[in-house]
Every structure is written in C-alpha cells, then in structure tokens.
Amino acid sequence: HYPRRPRGAAEGGGGGMITITAQQDLASAGSMRRPTPVAVLLAWHAAALRGLSPANDGTPRCGWYKRRLVRGGVFVPARIWMVQDICPETGELLTDEVLRCEVNGLPADPEEAWTWISGHPVTEQEFRYLAARIDFAIRHEPHDPFAMPSRPIDLNQTPVMF
Template identity: 40%
Template sequence: MIPARQPYKASGRYAGEAAREVDSPRAGYFRLRLRKGAPYVPARIWIGLPRDPLTGELLDRSYRPIVQIANFPATDDPEEVARVWHHGETIDPATFAYMRSRAEWARLHDPEAPAANPLRPVDLSTMRPPF
C-alpha cells in the first residue's frame, strides 16, 4: 500500500516562517548578500512617503514600500524592494542594529574587513588571521 502524501513542511532555514506573498512586500528587517561570496548586509523595508530625488523633501504622494540596504540611501525603486523581499532572510531588529553598527565600525577602523566592503567577495587567502 502506498502511503498518503503529506503536505509540504518547511525545513532548514525557512522552518517556522509562513510563505511570503511575492507581490505584496511587508515591512521588516532582512539580511542578504549583494553578490556571490560577499558578506551579509542588513536591509529593511518600511511603508512610507517617497522623497524627492533632488531636494530630499518628502513628497505628498501615496505611501509605498521603501527599502534601505546596508549604508546606501533609502529608495522606493520597485526592483530594489523586490530584491530584498524575494531574497532576504528575515532577522530581528536587534540583529539589524548589530549588523549596521558592525559595518559602520569596520568602515571607520578596519577598512579591509569584509563588513566594510559589502560589494567585494570575501577572499580568505588575503584576510588577516582573527587572532
């Protein structure tokens, strides 16, 4: 006798997460890689008013998803929002704050650290030993 099919059960890194609706991003904190082999960077999505690209003032338009990735300026570009929403792993606000402060510290005090260069893949042969 063939056993009955069991419903899909999320496992691994997605265990415990509900399936995402890919066409409607929600506010939250995420981590993702900007390229293959690069370190994880923090990102967040929130719903707010867009800014004027020339003056930086808030525009009186409809609310929309806005994304900020690492230390880059916030944008309401739908491609960037979709990138974070589709490829980002959900993290909590404390982890987001830690990743941001770690990257800022690395930019100021250790410019060769992977956290200071999120667009460059990590090359273990050129890194200093951690001890």
C-alpha cells in the same frame, strides 16, 4: 478603487435596486483615511521570523532583512518601511502611504530589492548589528570584509583570528 458597499446597502424598498455612487460610499464609510496599523504592516515579517513560510506574492513587505551585494560577500542590512503622514490631532492619514526601502544604508527601490531580501528576514536587533558592524569596519578595520561589502570575501586577505 472605491470602498466596498456594506451588505444590504444595495437593496431598496419595493423590490427595486439603489445604486450607491462613490461619494455616497465615502460619506457612509466616513471620509477620514486611517493609516495602516504597524501590526498589519509587520504581519508578514513576523510570520517569516517564526518560520511559518508566509506566501510570497512578490509584494514588498515592511520589516528588517539582510542580503549579500555579491556572491561570496558579507550580509548587509536592508529594511522596508511605510511612510505615513498622520495628523497629530485627528489621527487621519494626510497623504498616501509610501513604501520606502534601504539597503546597506542607501535608498533602494522596494520592488527591486524585494527579490533579493524576501528570503532573509532578520530581527530589528540583527539589522542594527549588521549596520553597526559595517560602520565599525569602515572606520577601524579597512581590510575587514565588512568594510567592503560589495566585494566577495577573499580568505587570502582576511586576517587570522587567532
């Protein structure tokens, strides 16, 4: 995939056409690769949180989400983010951007997870709360449904709150 040619770049003098090669395109566009801005990466997520129902074309989008691991289970936190290796002096992108995903604290495939998380965007604060809630339950309340998110909630085993 080559950068697009600027308008008018293909026209030449005398009615002829000039073919611009990929190297010329890169030289004219500048060879520095810029990282995708955070606002662009999170645009879909922000629109979804505002209830704007952005189109879901099946492409994983950066943001914070929740999902259930099993039917009848508790929600667990999930997130998708972009790893960007950026030169501190120039701001240039040193390597390709890589999309990463985590579901319930474990690495996951962004493409596979997207099917399950795209309908449940949450704020970063809710993501952090869910992660802390599960961690607390595992450490201090082993019978709490949050301590076993891969099991459905069994109301017969859940302690009464009052």
